[in-house]
Amino acid sequence: MxxxxxxxxxxxxxxxxxxxxxxxxxxxxxxxxxQIARTAGVGSATVRRHFPTRRALLEAVSRTRIAALSARAQELTGRGDSRDALLEWLGEVVAYCVSARGLAVALSYDDSAADPVHENSCSRSLEEAGGPLLGRAVRDGAVAAGVTVGDLITLAVGIVLxxxxxxxxxxxxxxxxxxxxEGLSPRA
Amino acid sequence: MxxxxxxxxxxxxxxxxxxxxxxxxxxxxxxxxxQIARTAGVGSATVRRHFPTRRALLEAVSRTRIAALSARAQELTGRGDSRDALLEWLGEVVAYCVSARGLAVALSYDDSAADPVHENSCSRSLEEAGGPLLGRAVRDGAVAAGVTVGDLITLAVGIVLxxxxxxxxxxxxxxxxxxxxEGLSPRA
DNA sequence: GAGGAAACGGCGGGTCCCGCCGTTTATCCG
DNA sequence: CGGATAAACGGCGGGACCCGCCGTTTCCTC
Structure with missing residues (x-):
């Protein structure tokens, strides 16, 4: 390994x-x-040797941000109202993607097309981190049962894009x- | 003119x-x-002369689709339940963007950065077309007051992207x- | 320290976008 | 009808990028 x-x-x-x-x-x-190669003082071939595809580079770049968001999810799990916690987290996901360009694109890649050899793709990582947070909200009836973390993240990414x-x-x-x-129709 | x-x-x-x-x-x-120039049998300079930017080309390409969606909006205005009509239309917008690649990108451009000399940008066109449809839904209380057509289209485009x-x-x-x-939380 | 493998990076090829500018061609008018 | 004129064309060169190849350098091991 x-x-x-x-x-x-x-x-x-x-x-x-x-x-x-x-x-x-x-x-x-x-x-x-x-340009990245030039600034780093290496040949462009070396960049591609370490990051065979642009996707690979973007995912690597995003990894630290993903880790931060994952940690945040753990913090929020079990703290306060479950719906509020989930919303707080999603809001932070959106804010991160807005401020850190490239992250949204990295998250928009297809999970199933991820390199199976290497570690999890970015989105899969985040999905796992957000799982408990969402699960609690679903148990509390704050979110419908069929909704997945992937859905929420994709929605957030789409909004950013x-x-x-x-x-x-x-x-x-x-x-x-x-x-x-809130949904399209105002609450009763 | x-x-x-x-x-x-x-x-x-x-x-x-x-x-x-x-x-x-x-x-x-x-x-x-x-490639477009080659297939069309013209020089690449001619393409750029008619469409100075990629955006201009995309908007021109999208124009017929936009027109179709605009017509559809008019058809649906005043027909059936206002919420259903609006949703039907938005669903078609999404479906169009999914099937016709490039349309979503054209709609994601900033309105305010549109060429003021030429006709309306794609998104502005669609917004005007959807105005009555949304207005009726708002009057019927099916949609909150602050929501604009632009919001809905941007959301649809984001989902597609x-x-x-x-x-x-x-x-x-x-x-x-x-x-x-539906929104995040299930209806009561 | 020497051998060998891993890693490097320069080079050439292909594509693309862009601006320039001489040439072609449609249009207008005498 | 035919020349003048300006619009429109498209080929060319430049610059940037991505990519694969391959000779060379550098690190690790023994």
Missing amino acids: VERQRADARRNYARILAVAEEEVAARGADASLE ATEHRGDPAAEADRLFRLAV | VERQRADARRNYARILAVAEEEVAARGADASLE ATEHRGDPAAEADRLFRLAV
């Missing part, structure tokens, strides 16, 4: 990843791989998120 | 548009402009659309 790796390879991996985080945050999901090019993405995303949570 | 145009220019415009429709439908919103790379986009999109309509 632990692929033995040369020291310079690990060093380059880390450098590329660090540069990629900045670059993707700044330019979005289709940042130039060559659709508002990305707007004047004020954060405000728009938040507005739509609340609309989706 | 009616820009006098040479005959060959109009002919080329039509050919490019026809080719672009097929190409975008097949390859998605980032189809190759040069987020499910685009899934195994079965149509099914996923439909599922999420219903979830968003």
Whole structure:
């Protein structure tokens, strides 16, 4: 499991990843791989050797953010009202995706097309982390039974993707998120 | 208003548009402009002369679809239950965006960044067409007052964008659309 | 320290988008 | 009808990107 790796390879991996985080945050999901290579001081081939596809790079870049969100889910599980906790978490997912460009794209990839060799895809990770949070809300009757964490995340990602090019993405995303949570028709 | 145009220019415009429709439908919103030019039998410069930006091309390609959806909105206005009519229309918007690639991207562009010289942007067109339909639903109390057509369309577009790379986009999109309509918490 | 494998990165090819600019061609008017 | 004129065309070169190849360097092991 632990692929033995040369020291310079690990060093380059880390450098590329660090540069990629900045670059993707700044330019979005289709940042130039060559630019990342140049800034990291490596050849473009080395970038592709460590991250064979753009998806792989985006997922690696997103990993720390995903971890933070997963931790947050655990924190919120079992704390306070179950519906509020779930909504708080989803709101944070939306906010993260808005502020950290590239994350939404990484989460929009098809789970089933994930590299089976490597660890879980980003979305699968998040789904597992959010499972208990959603489960509790469902048991409390705050959410319908058929709904999955994947549904909620996809919805959040969609909202982010659709508002990305707007004047004020954060405000728009938040507005739509609340609309989706409330549903189309006002509560009685 | 009616820009006098040479005959060959109009002919080329039509050919490019026809080719672009097929190409975008097949390859998605980032189809190759040069490929379109080649297939249409014109130079790539001619394509860019008629459609200065990719956005312009996408909006032109989407125009006929938009027109169809607008007509559909008019048909549905005043027919049947106002909530059902609105939902039927939105469902068709989603279905259209799923089946006609590129449409969702065209609708995700910022309204306010639209070319003010030319006619309305795609989204603005649709918003106007859906206005009466939504207005009736709001008056009937089926939709909260603050909601705009733009909100609903953006939500629909987001759902499509987020499910685009899934195994079965149509099914996923439909599922999420219903979830968003119903809201997170089940009805009493 | 030497051998061997792993990792590197430069190079060439292909595609794309873009601006320039000489050439073709439709249109207008004498 | 035919020339003038401006619109429209499209080929060309530049720059950026992604990708595969392959000779070279660098690290690890013994």
